Every structure is written in structure tokens, then in C-alpha cells.
Amino acid sequence: xxxxxxxxxxxxxxxxxxxxxxxxxxxxxxxxxxxxxxxxxxxxxxxxxxxxxxxxxxxxxxxxxxxxxxxxxxxxxxxxxxxxxxxxxxxxxxxxxxxxxxxxxxxxxxxxxxxxxxxxxxxxxxxxxxxxxxxxxxxxxxxxxxxxxxxxxxxxxxxxxxxxxxxxxxxxxxxxxxxxxxxxxxxxxxxxxxxxxxxxxxxxxxxxxxxxxxxxxxxxxxxxxxxxxxxxxxxxxxxxxxxxxxxxxxxxxxxxxxxxxxxxxxxxxxxxxxxxxxxxxxxxxxxxxxxxxxxxxxxxxxxxxxxxxxxxxxxxxxxxxxxxxxxxxxxxxxxxxxxxxxxxxxxxxxxxxxxxxxxxxxxxxxxxxxxxxxxxxxxxxxxxxxxxxxxxxxxxxxxxxxxxxxxxxxxxxxxxxxxxxxxxxxxxxxxxxxxxxxxxxxxxxxxxxxxxxxxxxxxxxxxxxxxxxxxxxxxxxxxxxxxxxxxxxxxxxxxxxxxxxxx
Numbered sequence: 119x120x121x122x123x124x125x126x127x128x129x130x131x132x133x134x135x136x137x138x139x140x141x142x143x144x145x146x147x148x149x150x151x152x153x154x155x156x157x158x159x160x161x162x163x164x165x166x167x168x169x170x171x172x173x174x175x176x177x178x179x180x181x182x183x184x185x186x187x188x189x190x191x192x193x194x195x196x197x198x199x200x201x202x203x204x205x206x207x208x209x210x211x212x213x214x215x216x217x218x219x220x221x222x223x224x225x226x227x228x229x230x231x232x233x234x235x236x237x238x239x240x241x242x243x244x245x246x247x248x249x250x251x252x253x254x255x256x257x258x259x260x261x262x263x264x265x266x267x268x269x270x271x272x273x274x275x276x277x278x279x280x281x282x283x284x285x286x287x288x289x290x291x292x293x294x295x296x297x298x299x300x301x302x303x304x305x306x307x308x309x310x311x312x313x314x315x316x317x318x319x320x321x322x323x324x325x326x327x328x329x330x331x332x333x334x335x336x337x338x339x340x341x342x343x344x345x346x347x348x349x350x351x352x353x354x355x356x357x358x359x360x361x362x363x364x365x366x367x368x369x370x371x372x373x374x375x376x377x378x379x380x381x382x383x384x385x386x387x388x389x390x391x392x393x394x395x396x397x398x399x400x401x402x403x404x405x406x407x408x409x410x411x412x413x414x415x416x417x418x419x420x421x422x423x424x425x426x427x428x429x430x431x432x433x434x435x436x437x438x439x440x441x442x443x444x445x446x447x448x449x450x451x452x453x454x455x456x457x458x459x460x461x462x463x464x465x466x467x468x469x470x471x472x473x474x475x476x477x478x479x480x481x482x483x484x485x486x487x488x489x490x491x492x493x494x495x496x497x498x499x500x501x502x503x504x505x506x507x508x509x510x511x512x513x514x515x516x517x518x519x520x521x522x523x524x525x526x527x528x529x530x531x532x533x534x535x536x537x538x539x540x541x542x543x544x545x546x547x548x549x550x551x552x553x554x555x556x557x558x559x560x561x562x563x564x565x566x567x568x569x570x571x572x573x574x575x576x577x578x579x580x581x582x583x584x585x586x587x588x589x590x591x592x593x594x595x596x597x598x599x600x601x602x603x604x605x606x607x608x609x610x611x612x613x614x615x616x617x618x619x620x621x
Contacts, residue, residue, distance in 0.1 A: 186233025
């Protein structure tokens with residue numbers, strides 16, 4: 119463990135035993151004045167309502183476990199808020215590091231906000247079949263483009279979104295599988311590729327009854343954790359996964375960027391993201407990322423809702439969801455094919471109404487690479503993670519009424535990144551330093567040498583040289599940082615132009 123002395127204004131961590139990957143985190147780049155701006159958000163729900171399902175298709179969708187997810191409309195993403203939240207996410211702990219402590223999106227949040235099952239079989243399957251054979255078998259049609267084992271969402275919509283009323287059951291099932299693949303590919307498993315979804319998920323929809331026994335909520339959270347972790351690296355500029363879940367989680371828990379309404383929101387409905395469905399008031403304009411960053415850096419305890427669901431009407435929660443909510447506090451492994459991510463409620467006990475003590479060290483785990491291509495023995499590679507998920511009911515965290523939270527906060531202040539943004543910009547800080555150094559240099563130039571002996575004159579000249587050289591070094595280093603920032607801005611603009619077909 120390396121203990122660093124904290125210089126004035128250093129955001130931390132002082133002790134890097136927890137946040138050991140700080141150098142690669144986006145907050146390091148922001149601190150150096152290298153703004154990456156907002157993230158490109160990939161969730162493709164805008165065309166979901168153009169799928170016209172027959173009553174039989176809806177019956178199959180409900181059977182597969184997506185009764186509530188299909189009800190959730192597209193929401194307008196606040197990209198600046200999402201980017202500011204990502205700056206606070208740490209992949210070492212799978213939590214947000216906020217001024218008052220750690221918080222996270224839990225299994226309970228997924229169950230209540232999206233209405234997805236958080237208990238059941240892990241979302242994983244064999245990838246022995248080729249993508250083309252899977253499509254032929256389960257869709258009855260094979261797309262021309264299956265590069266990377268992925269199919270375009272637009273292709274699914276073009277060929278399967280309208281089911282004839284007199285269609286035979288085989289065609290109804292094929293079209294419903296196409297819809298389910300489109301649904302997960304545009305929401306909980308959305309990717310940064312733009313508008314594609316891995317065909318491997320299709321194998322899970324062969325049997326609709328079996329599909330309904332998967333823990334889709336746990337998989338959605340594993341996928342989002344991985345997406346947040348990737349987006350928190352300073353080299354990344356995009357984010358995927360269920361951004362609806364991320365944004366609405368923030369609305370419920372943090373008084374930052376929370377919308378107001380012209381009309382009473384949809385209370386007394388399920389899933390709970392529907393509470394935010396409604397026309398937003400224009401009285402609160404959306405902020406830019408710098409404003410959100412400052413708000414999170416200075417977050418007050420009164421701005422945090424640790425228990426946002428305590429006053430909801432629990433009669434609105436379906437019994438099958440309610441009966442599994444004990445798993446929201448399970449310290450376990452979340453699985454979505456090759457993506458395995460730790461669920462660590464012991465680091466966020468106040469979200470369960472408990473006192474927060476110093477948590478145990480996080481056991482590091484291997485983040486496996488993607489396994490979209492066929493012929494991969496993914497089950498064999500994931501055995502230890504599967505074993506951990508199978509023990510989920512044995513690892514429900516419990517609180518301790520004798521915990522001293524002051525001791526926790528003293529520990530937390532040493533291991534966390536206390537703030538992301540500077541109080542002043544790099545350019546302002548640079549100008550202040552240069553002005554101060556110029557003033558010192560000017561005073562030295564005016565200093566009278568009358569009455570000095572040769573030794574004193576030599577010392578004065580040495581001091582002048584030190585100030586002069588330091589001034590040159592400071593100007594060079596600061597201009598290098600500012601130049602890097604400008605280059606990144608130009609590259610970002612070029613990337614956006616390329617996306618719009620202007621390159």
C-alpha cells in the first residue's frame with residue numbers, strides 16, 4: 119500500500135489501496151484540465167412503440183419476464199447529468215463516490231424501477247451455435263450482415279415488427295423472439311456499436327417459459343456496472359446499458375438535475391420509472407456538465423435520499439417482485455454472459471436503513487472479454503462466478519447498531535476522490551501563478567544592490583535565476599495541458615462530424 123501526503127487542494131485519494139486505478143480514471147484527466155465533455159449515450163428506445171404486438175405476442179412477452187420493461191417509454195436523456203455521474207463511478211468498488219459516502223444502483227433499484235426479476239437462473243448460455251444458424255432456427259430468417267455475431271436493430275424492426283392477425287403459431291413465436299431481442303438490445307443490453315444487438319441473447323428466447331426463469335434484472339445490472347466502469351476510464355467517450363435506470367435512479371436518490379412537472383407525476387404505478395413519465399417544467403433548465411460536477415462535488419446530506427421508496431404504495435408492487443426484495447442486500451456476483459460484476463451492498467448500508475461502518479476490502483476479480491462469437495465454452499470459464507451467484511441467499515448483508523459512522527467518514531475521506539472539478543480552471547490557476555511569479559521577478563529586479571558585497575550580489579542573481587527558470591517551466595507545463603485540452607476538443611468535434619457524415 120502506498121500512502122501519499124496530501125498537498126493543499128489535492129482531491130485524493132490519500133490512501134490508494136481502494137481506488138488503485140486512479141491514474142486511468144476520467145477524474146484525473148478533468149483535474150488536469152482535459153475535458154472530454156458529455157458522453158454519447160446509446161439506448162435506442164425511440165422506435166420501440168412502432169412494434170405492433172398481437173394479444174398472443176404480449177402473452178409470450180409476459181411469459182418471458184418482460185411484462186413491465188415493455189411498458190417503459192423512451193425518456194429524454196440528460197447527457198450532462200449522466201456524464202457527471204460517470205465521473206463519480208468507480209469500477210474498483212462498483213459504487214459512486216460522493217462527498218457523504220458511497221452509493222450504488224442495487225438489485226432492489228432494478229426490481230422496483232424496471233420491474234425485472236432479480237432472482238432466478240443466471241443470464242448465460244452456450245455460444246456453440248453459429249449466429250446464422252441461431253437466426254435461421256429461431257427467427258426463420260437470416261440477415262445478410264452478421265458481422266461480429268451481431269444483428270442490426272433496424273433489420274429486426276423491418277422484417278418482424280408487424281405480425282399478421284392470422285399468422286401461425288410458429289411465425290408468432292419467431293416474431294416475438296425478434297421483438298424480445300430488439301427490446302433487450304435497445305434497452306438493458308444496448309451497446310456502443312450504435313444499433314446492433316448480439317445474436318447470442320436469441321438462444322435464451324427459444325423457450326418462453328424457460329426465459330421467464332432468468333434473473334434478467336441481475337443481468338441488466340451487471341451490464342450497466344460494466345458500462346459505467348468502461349465509461350469512467352478517461353480514454354472513453356460513450357456509454358451504453360440501461361441509461362433509463364441510471365438517470366431515474368439519480369432522480370430518486372439525488373437532488374441534482376431532478377426535473378419538476380407541470381402536472382402531478384404518475385404516482386401509484388409500477389414499475390417506478392413511470393413516476394417520472396410526464397411533461398417536465400421549464401422552470402429548471404438543464405445544466406452543463408461543469409454545473410452538475412460542482413453540484414455533486416458540494417452535495418449536502420439533505421440532497422441525498424437514502425431511502426426513496428419508503429413512502430411508496432407497496433400494494434402497487436407485484437407479489438413476485440416483492441418476495442425477492444431480500445436479495446437487494448445480497449453480496450454476490452451479477453452475471454450477463456461473460457460480464458460478471460460484484461454487487462457490494464456492504465459499502466452502501468445506508469441505502470438499506472443501516473449504519474455504515476468501514477467495509478471489508480473488495481476482492482478483485484477478472485473482467486472477462488466479450489464472447490459474442492460461437493464456439494466459446496463460456497460456462498466453463500464462468501464456473502466460479504456461477505457458484506457465487508448460486509450462494510446469493512447465504513450472503514445477505516446485515517447492519518450493526520454499534521457502528522461509529524464518524525470513524526467510517528474519517529476512513530472514507532482518506533480512500534476516496536473527494537472532488538472531481540477544481541474550484542478554478544487550469545487556465546485561471548495558470549494565470550494566477552504567472553502573475554505571482556512575475557510580481558516576484560519584478561520585485562527582485564527593483565531590489566537595490568547598493569551596499570551589497572560580491573557574495574550578496576551572487577545570491578541575488580541565483581534567486582532571480584531560480585524564479586526565471588521556474589516561470590519558464592510553469593508556462594511550458596501549463597500550456598502543454600491547455601494544448602492537450604484544445605486538441606481533445608477538436609478531435610471530439612471531428613468525431614461528431616464523422617457521425618453526422620461530414621467527414
